[in-house]
Amino acid sequence: MKPIVQISLDLTNIEEALETAALAMRAGVDWLEAGTPLILAEGLNCVRELRKNFPETPIVADLKTMDGGYLEAEMMAKAGASHVVVMSRAHEETIRCVVQAGRDHGVEVMGDNLADDMISAARRLEDLGCDYVIHHVGYDE
Template sequence: MSTSIRGITRESLTRPLVQISLDLTNNTEALRTAAIAVEAGADWIEVGTPLVLAEGLHAVRALRKEFADKPIIVDLKTMDGGYLEAEMMGDAGADAVIVMGQAHDATIAAVIEAGDRFGMLVMGDDLGAADRVAECARLEALGVGMVIHHIGYDHRNANPHLGLTPLTDLPGIVAATTVPVQAVGGLSIEQAVGCPAIGAPVVVFGAPLAIDGKSFSAADGDLLGVLTDACARVHATPIVYPG
């Protein structure tokens, strides 16, 4: 079965999707958590940045082998050396890689070139942009296939009084782009479930639902039950685009 998501569009997204972010630091926990998430109904599996740093290509290959029918997204947060980083992940079996909008245009172009060669979706992340709406429009113009509207962990936690949330700029970003949009960064389950109704149909669950965000270890409690309910609610939420 093909896991390619390279050609995904708003038009082809007939129902919302759930992506589980494995922000863990070893393959044993990553494989166990991924198995629970898939049983719960998750559609895509993300190799989170902590797992990329800890296990790298080994994590991509292990997940590819274990979950042959699930798209694998790798959160490289690429800032330079774009072609080589994306090529390595594509060769290991990744279906999508993430490049930062703060990278040079040449780096984004290089990642897109590798995406062309390996049939990968390239996702552009607006983390750190002063004007997030303009950044997402720029990323689409450069050729990424999906934009990620991302309010960072450190930024949020250093400024709790600001109530930072990706929901603030999400409607404007959806309106300013035509590719699929994903919103991440401190969303509650309720907020995440509501993202398709704002035009962001690929919903990410990670810390703190599935992952302990401070230790980057698997969450305690009834992960299967919580994720099963959350996945079902996401899948049942209508996608609403502007106009």
């Protein structure tokens, strides 16, 4: 299996994010991530712009959902995300709602594992239907 290379666009303006994304794509990156700082600064418009400029590229919307799971996942999907992120520490029902929204809107769900017991949290995310379980490496770590 070929590894997937993803760049996290943890920037605060869409112009810089688009320039960085174009450079990353030329360098061989497979997936683009609308990072949390970019989504906070630009809203879901950043996902729309990434989709417009990179129509065939998987786009991860890293909103780090903790609540309002269905609504947030649906919004990200409608903006053009192919993948959405829910946190492992979210309530079980929130994770289920994100997974259901993913199924309803054709996006895959990444469970971001930020837990003390990484093994049991990964199993929980898998059992709840996440398509991917990712190991969280914090910005501040």
